[in-house]
Amino acid sequence: MKKFGILFAALIMMATSASAQNVTVRSGEHDGYTRLVLNVPPNTGWTLEQRKNGARLRLALDAATFQTSAVFSRLTTNRLASISQPEPGGALELEFGCACAASAFLYRDSMIVLDIAPGAFLPPLLVDIPPPVKRTAKKATTESYKDAQLAALDLPLLEHGLKDQLSTRFLQGADRRLLGLNLTPVGPRSSAPPDAARLPTGLSGNIRLTSVLDDLQDVLNAELQQFDNKPTCITTSELGFAHWSGDEPFSAQVSALRTGLFKEFDRIDENKALRLAKLYAFNGFGAEALAALALSEAPSEELDRIEFVAQLVDDKPIKPPHPFSGLQRCDSDAALWAVLSEGTLAPDADVEAIEQAYGSLPNHLRRQFGKRLSEILVNAQQLEAARRVIRSVDRIEQSTSASTAHAKAIVAAAEGNDVREEELLTEVVSSPKATPNAPVALARLVEKRWGERSAVTSKELELAASFAVEYRRSNLGPMMARTHAIALSLSQDFEPAFDIILNLPNGQDRTRAFNRHFHLLSERSDNVTFLRQAFHVMQMSKTPALSTDSAIAVGDRLAALGFADQAIDLTNRAEDQTHKTERARVRAKAALLSGRPHKALMELDEDKSDEARALRAQALGRISDFAAAAEIMKDLGQGEAANRLYWLAGLPDDTVEPQGGKYAVLNQTTQALLDTPARQLEKPLMDAEGLLENSETTRERIIEMLNAVNLK
Secondary structure: OHHHHHHHHHHHHHHHHHOOEEEEEEEEEEOOEEEEEEEOOOOOOEEEEEEOOEEEEEEOOOOEEEEOOOOHHHOOOOOEEEEEOOOOOOOEEEEEOOOEEEEEEEEOOOEEEEEEEEOOOOOOOHHHOOOOOOOOOOOOOOHHHHHHHHHOOOOOOOOOHHHHHHHHHHHHHHHOOOOOOOOOOOOOOOOOOOOOOOOOOOOOOOOOOOOHHHHOOOOOOOOOOOOOOOOOOOOHHHHOHHHOOOOOOHHHHHHHHHHOOEOHHHOEOHHHHHHHHHHHHHOOOHHHHHHHHOOOOOOOHHHHHHHHHHHHHOOOOOOOOOOOOOOOOOOOOHHHHHHHHHOOOOOOOOHHHHHHHHHOOOHHHHHHHHHHHHHHHHHOOOHHHHHHHHHHHHHHOOOOOHHHHHHHHHHHHHHOOHHHHHHHHHHHHHOOOOOOHHHHHHHHHHHHHHHHOOOOOHHHHHHHHHHHHHOOOOOOHHHHHHHHHHHHHHOOOHHHHHHHHHHOOOOHHHHHHHHHHHHHHHHHOOHHHHHHHHHHHHHOOOOOOOOHHHHHHHHHHHHHOOOHHHHHHHHOOOOOOOOHHHHHHHHHHHHHHOOOHHHHHHHOOOOOOHHHHHHHHHHHHHOOOHHHHHHHHHHOOOHHHHHHHHHHOOOHHHOOOOOOOHHHHHHHHHHHHHOOOOOOOOOHHHHHHHHHHHHHHHHHHHHHHHHHOOOO
16 A cells, blocks of 8 residues: 555656646846846756747747736837747747847846847858868878978968967867867876977967957857956945944034145145045935045046945936946945946846845935835846835835835736735825826836726826826936827727827837737727728838737737738738737638638638637638538537538538527428428328328428528
8 A cells, every 4th residue: 555655646746747837937127128037947958049020939848838927017118029929838939029139048047037139130150150071081191291291381380379379269169168178187198199290390470370259259249258357346345335424413524524625725635525525425415426526636446436326326327337337246335336327137146245235325325226226126036135125115214105115016016916016006106296206107007007908097197198298308208108198098089199109209119109009999999990090000101010919909800890901911921920820810810701711721720729710610611511610610619500500511410509599490490391291192082181281381390490590
């Protein structure tokens, strides 16, 4: 019995390991690129295939299923237009909404990080490199012949220089992981075999050894490791940020430093100028700190660091390189300033050091940087660290500010808590002190409502309209105009929404609003409004291109309204490489509309969905193969439709449930009419009486059949 239990447990473990694996796909929007993160089991093989306007990610998992439902809830650009998986275990298909390219890397052996950034798609260059020439068998030669060959060489080889260059190239190839070095173990060894050929000496040094990868250095920079030296870390004691302010009141410290700022003959005290700038920056006065630094004329590394912190606390744009570039990996306070300036968490970032440095900041800086840091951590899928940062802000705030509520909403969205996210975003939007968080929160809330296809309130619609006017001349202008247009579409005010979209400047906001609007237009508008706007766009040459999802929605609506050619044009575009089955389904509907059932059957050949099977039955009915169509409808559980097709096929015996339906009755009546009446030829009078009765019964059944099909 014990052996049987062990065997049963082993079988359960084997079945569990063979089951499908869900791979969650998370998303984040960054300055200049869109990031997707996939959690995979350790040592999982993967490949990323580039193609025009898209990419394909394959995992070495037989039954992997990508969970992509929450990908678009946190994206605000149109770099990623659609994401899909044709079938479990298949590749993840990505379609871009811009001229972008994808790159990916493995982080901590369990996270595939995929970035989508603007760039040109280039075909792989290494495929055109010819393979190495195979070595041919050496011919037996005499020693004198070898000497003659060596003497005939024109190439000026250097005995030592060539070896140095070869060694350098080998080391570079090993660093780039293009080759492995099998080093000789430590110990005495002969430097050269006894029969090695001696190279001539005294030759000119005009040889430079290169490889084909040197010419591809810039093109393949995503695949080849560069040899840039990492910057030296700045220690916490060297930066000394905690000592930039003393224990005395701020006013007393400023007064003392300003009093001693000028020495004899109005000369600046450089030391006091730097201390004054540090004091201002520590207390959040960035402009004053920069003014104090302007008094100093001696450039130094310390001055650069103070200037950097002053610009950061004043939310001024910082252009790399800066003193903290590339220092997120450091186990010091420098990691915090580096991540705040760069806006994204580096793969080698020391998250623990960043949290410790943030916890040591004064309260006013923790309130200022809390939202920014938590959002960076959420985008990097460091949810627990983001929660700790927000809890740290909660402990020092008497009441939750709009900035903190917005940060909590971002964390709730990453957790998939839609109810909590909506509550927090609504709180931010309705707060009278929410500026400048309210516009961004409203944009997130409207995007969430669009994803759920829920309506916006009249107050939210009014806020969107007012924010669009208020911020029309700022960087938030296009985003707020897009938000206003989507809010109008959700309220089914399609005409003003379409006018706003047409007046938006070209860019990601216009493209995103355009596709969101046409999705809703296809789903909710009346036929006249839909056709007017759809054909208006088709006639214009300077409108954004519909994404694959939007093209399918519009094409499906056009096919339902009888516009077969336009539906085929929208779902048969060369640039669309994803959602193949959905596009084929729309083309099949259009083919049926245009009287081409065989074309429809070809489009549906690889689609096994119920909708495709119903379309296949419709196409089979068009070519009078009613029996095959009836079998399909029977499998789909549509008994009445199957009975109708059985009746048209002349197979009344094959009726299915429901037996009391119209076509079931027709089948029974047809079968009764086909039955041969019983004859009594030996009794003519009784035979004639039977024929009269059968004639009357037949007449009644024909009337019953005509009534069943509504024929009077």
